[in-house]
Amino acid sequence: MNKVIITTDSTCDLSDELLEKYSIKVIPLYVMFGEESYLDRVNITTEKLYELVEEKGILPKTATQPSEVYYEFFKQFIDEGYSVVHVSISAKLSGSYQQSYLASQRFEEGQVHVVDSMSLSSGVGLVAMKASQFAKMGLSAEEVAEKAREIAPRVQTAFVIDTMEYLYKGGRCSGIANFIGTLLKIKPIIHMKDGAMEVGEKPLGRKKAYELLLNKIYRDKDNLDPEFVMVTHSLNFETAEYLKAELRKNLEIENLYETVAGCTISSHCGKGTIGILYITKE
Template structure:
């Protein structure tokens, strides 16, 4: 009896990692007006950000529904397997609730649903940990317990390039966005209690990198040689610059690279870079 790891497309897992660990990913829907796309299937991150540039209104997203989870869980049960399902934060989508409802409808005790309380590759980093544990032969119950502990240690920082999309999404007033643009203010966000929240702001891209250097120095006792994740929204060059800083200062055992998808990208816009790690 195998333990399968299932997640949603907001985890932004690179294709090679999904294949390597046999992770099943259920897509959210991304809606530009009347046209809907399966996130990561019909619409790649690159195509999403191209469409976002010319969109007059922000796209909307639709959660993975109960029916999709039921179909997935039926396959798991028919194969005689168990599953650990890790969704994006329940504060940002109804996907977690849909997964719980589907598991209850199936009446099976072999499917466990976890609210990651994160998004994008912050969530993806937790999924990879679960997949590693499943590969090592750990039980479903042990994986669930370990993921609960890992979630408490997970940290995610997001360096935003423009305030335009935060304004479009209702996170900033027009005046704040205009002034921020004139002053070249770069917000720094983090995930707090399952939601995106402001952490700091700097003036200019170079100061974002300097802030990151100071953060790594200040939080040095938190870092171990565990894997870390970097992910970008249509700005691989800035991501690589931030990776160089981290590689020199904290020496992680492995650095994962990924691309921000539609959910975080809708509010961050192109040009953001994010960093996720597990505290000691």
């Protein structure tokens, strides 16, 4: 049997329990407040992130690991006899893909495969969990990576943003500046398209926004891959319970997981953000 291990970065927003269940290893990215730097999931939590925002009055910035750190991260698994399939946050959103790819080139051909998830948050996690399932089936690293790349464009991502300040100042989402000064009740829905974030609908109020979020997955009901559906949020527990109840009532889902967005994603989307992420069959 092929020894294949799945790795990803801390933007995957999978809980520790899910990482353990699917045998996925994580490399943390950096979260920075001025001169102070933290490692996502290691020495800073999402709760602590927002405490620091209040305390310091500034928004955090994020940074990837350099290729040398990725190299050492991969090497520990190569030394144990594994081939690595690394699932990265979208190459259009972060330098993480480039740095991990550069590191992969230092190994013998076929030892490390880097997959661009074309997604963020638990969209990255979905691709990683699928890759884990393929690895458990005994596929080679090359076959796992190929299948993961086939799945990546089918990941559906939609988040309701509760506050626009983080996205606007982060500059990673096209179109957000067009209505930043308009009605504060607008709760934009952010989608991923071709690996980049873009503003979708601009509903007034949370109730309408959550309704649109649910309607998106309902429209895909017949095309839904039922194995995994994610409800991921930045400390919006009450709405997560509501969305999960609605999804269970209206859809046949094998594994419906709730996860909390880590510091990397929360740094760019802000408190209260919540999304539904899933994979379509085609």
